[in-house]
Amino acid sequence: MHHEIQALARARWRIAIALSIAVFVLYFGFIFAVAFAKETIAQQVIPGVSLGIILGALVIVGAWLSTWIYVSWANRHFDERLSALTKGEQK
Amino acid sequence: MNSAPQVPATSLGEPNATAIAFFFVFIAATLAITWWAARKTKTTEEYFAAGRSISGRQNGFALAGDYMSAASFLGIAGLVSQSGFDGLIYSTGWLVGWPVVLFLIAEPLRNLGKYTFADVVSFRLKQTPVRVSAAIGTLAVVTFYLIAQMVGAGNLIALMFGLTYETAVVIVGIVMLAYVLFGGMIATTWVQIVKAVLLLGGAALLTFLTLAQFNFSPAELFSKAAETYGTAVLAPGKQVANPWDAISLGLALMFGTAGLPHILMRFYTVPDAKAARQSVFWATGLIGSFYLMTFILGFGAMVIVGQEAITAVDKGGNMAAPLLAEALGGTSLLGFIAAVAFATILAVVAGLTLSGAAALSHDLWVSVYRKGDAPREEQLRVARMATIALGIVAILLGILFKGQNVAFMVGLAFAVAASGNFPALVLSIFWRNFTTGGAVASIIVGTAASLLLIAASPTIMVDLLGAEAAWFPLKNPALVTIPLGFAAGILVSLLAPEKSAQDAYDAKERRMIMGAD
Numbered sequence: 001m002h003h004e005i006q007a008l009a010r011a012r013w014r015i016a017i018a019l020s021i022a023v024f025v026l027y028f029g030f031i032f033a034v035a036f037a038k039e040t041i042a043q044q045v046i047p048g049v050s051l052g053i054i055l056g057a058l059v060i061v062g063a064w065l066s067t068w069i070y071v072s073w074a075n076r077h078f079d080e081r082l083s084a085l086t087k088g089e090q091k
Numbered sequence: 092m093n094s095a096p097q098v099p100a101t102s103l104g105e106p107n108a109t110a111i112a113f114f115f116v117f118i119a120a121t122l123a124i125t126w127w128a129a130r131k132t133k134t135t136e137e138y139f140a141a142g143r144s145i146s147g148r149q150n151g152f153a154l155a156g157d158y159m160s161a162a163s164f165l166g167i168a169g170l171v172s173q174s175g176f177d178g179l180i181y182s183t184g185w186l187v188g189w190p191v192v193l194f195l196i197a198e199p200l201r202n203l204g205k206y207t208f209a210d211v212v213s214f215r216l217k218q219t220p221v222r223v224s225a226a227i228g229t230l231a232v233v234t235f236y237l238i239a240q241m242v243g244a245g246n247l248i249a250l251m252f253g254l255t256y257e258t259a260v261v262i263v264g265i266v267m268l269a270y271v272l273f274g275g276m277i278a279t280t281w282v283q284i285v286k287a288v289l290l291l292g293g294a295a296l297l298t299f300l301t302l303a304q305f306n307f308s309p310a311e312l313f314s315k316a317a318e319t320y321g322t323a324v325l326a327p328g329k330q331v332a333n334p335w336d337a338i339s340l341g342l343a344l345m346f347g348t349a350g351l352p353h354i355l356m357r358f359y360t361v362p363d364a365k366a367a368r369q370s371v372f373w374a375t376g377l378i379g380s381f382y383l384m385t386f387i388l389g390f391g392a393m394v395i396v397g398q399e400a401i402t403a404v405d406k407g408g409n410m411a412a413p414l415l416a417e418a419l420g421g422t423s424l425l426g427f428i429a430a431v432a433f434a435t436i437l438a439v440v441a442g443l444t445l446s447g448a449a450a451l452s453h454d455l456w457v458s459v460y461r462k463g464d465a466p467r468e469e470q471l472r473v474a475r476m477a478t479i480a481l482g483i484v485a486i487l488l489g490i491l492f493k494g495q496n497v498a499f500m501v502g503l504a505f506a507v508a509a510s511g512n513f514p515a516l517v518l519s520i521f522w523r524n525f526t527t528g529g530a531v532a533s534i535i536v537g538t539a540a541s542l543l544l545i546a547a548s549p550t551i552m553v554d555l556l557g558a559e560a561a562w563f564p565l566k567n568p569a570l571v572t573i574p575l576g577f578a579a580g581i582l583v584s585l586l587a588p589e590k591s592a593q594d595a596y597d598a599k600e601r602r603m604i605m606g607a608d
Contacts, residue, residue, distance in 0.1 A: 042326030
């Protein structure tokens with residue numbers, strides 16, 4: 001029984017770590033770009049909107065998307081395996 | 092209202108009928124909520140966890156209300172109005188902590204604990220040493236955060252309503268105490284939800300009115316700003332003058348959110364891990380859209396009100412959003428925004444006080460002093476006494492730190508949360524070989540190192556004490572102290588293994604996945 005719980009814990013752990021790394025790279029990629037590539041960041045993609053503004057908005061939207069990805073994975077796959085586990089135990 | 096923007100003609104700080112009316116409506120409504128909540132609050136579970144009856148979406152709004160402070164609304168809008176793009180760098184940092192909370196903390200926390208994050212860290216470890224250290228970590232974060240909020244409250248409310256600083260601090264303290272003391276977590280939750288709706292609604296209205304003047308095109312607004320103040324407002328500036336400062340602060344913000352006691356406590360108010368997970372999704376979306384709107388508002392204030400007019404009222408630029416409201420909608424909109432800022436402060440302070448009270452009563456009194464065996468009436472009585480004590484402390488701290496520059500206190504709170512609380516929490520959840528000694532070492536080393544390095548930082552030594560140079564170069568120590576917190580926890584655990592804790596990990600893992608039932 002316990003190895004199934006462990007397998008489920010590991011599956012969650014893998015997704016959690018992968019998404020954490022993705023958000024980490026997204027955010028610190030932005031910070032590094034802002035800190036070390038100031039000229040590129042200052043370029044205006046369309047008049048008034050610099051690359052930095054677009055990237056910053058993308059970090060905010062991307063962070064929110066990452067929570068959406070996790071929640072939809074968990075609602076679908078995690079909860080399904082969990083309820084199968086719970087049912088199996090009750091038998 | 093489109094007249095010459097450089098004239099600082101404002102009724103800010105004068106008694107404003109709309110502001111006072113909105114203020115009294117808000118107070119009356121929230122006290123009615125408190126009265127209703129008080130009748131439902133009979134046990135500690137209701138007092139600290141709202142009877143686990145809050146839905147995922149409601150908790151998402153409450154989390155947003157707990158997290159979005161007046162400092163982030165007024166401060167970030169002000170920062171954007173003065174330095175443009177730099178404000179966005181700051182905002183992104185305040186948001187990226189939330190995915191970390193979701194991926195690593197929210198669900199295990201909900202399944203393993205009752206009221207505090209110490210429940211999770213002390214699971215399978217020795218209660219007394221872990222609870223005492225976690226309470227130190229909690230109270231340190233709560234105190235620094237409270238100081239920042241109370242001083243901010245005193246300044247802002249004095250400025251907006253024309254009250255004296257001390258009156259403002261006492262009013263905030265007493266109203267907040269009424270919510271928390273009588274209505275506990277149920278009242279606090281609903282005050283936070285109402286505040287989140289008001290703040291987001293107010294920000295959305297201001298954003299709409301601002302963009303309406305620029306053909307609903309942010310690009311046109313930014314272009315206008317660049318025309319007046321130069322293209323520098325669209326580019327990185329002072330905020331990243333020292334990249335290592337920006338990176339260290341970024342680490343504190345990213346991992347600190349997952350160690351803030353008042354945020355973590357909110358996950359106990361929902362019925363299960365699924366609702367905990369959904370609440371972070373809602374909170375992240377709400378807070379993210381709030382920061383995007385704040386960015387527009389900052390630029391709107393820069394163009395419509397004008398940088399000089401903003402700094403003429405408040406040197407820090409904190410009044411950018413209220414001044415923009417006045418320029419767009421006259422004194423009635425100013426009054427509404429001022430009342431919203433007030434509500435914002437109350438909701439955050441209430442959440443902080445409740446989490447501090449939980450550490451004092453649940454961790455220290457019930458679990459350590461009473462060894463987990465205290466009658467229910469006594470638990471609730473001690474919880475309320477701890478709340479009163481913290482409310483008084485909050486008022487006193489607010490008055491004590493009058494006139495001090497306390498902006499660094501929030502950074503300090505995040506540094507302690509990221510370096511003291513977060514490593515212990517993560518290691519206890521995910522690492523079988525974590526020990527009691529490791530938990531204590533991690534929390535104490537992370538907290539103490541944050542305090543020492545902030546004391547030796549340029550913020551304190553140069554800006555506050557006037558020294559020529561600081562002993563430690565970074566303004567925020569997280570770059571050093573987060574690794575230190577992890578290293579202390581790992582090393583001590585490896586040096587002195589704890590067999591009973593390792594054996595109990597399977598049970599912990601099971602409960603982490605399956606829940607308590």
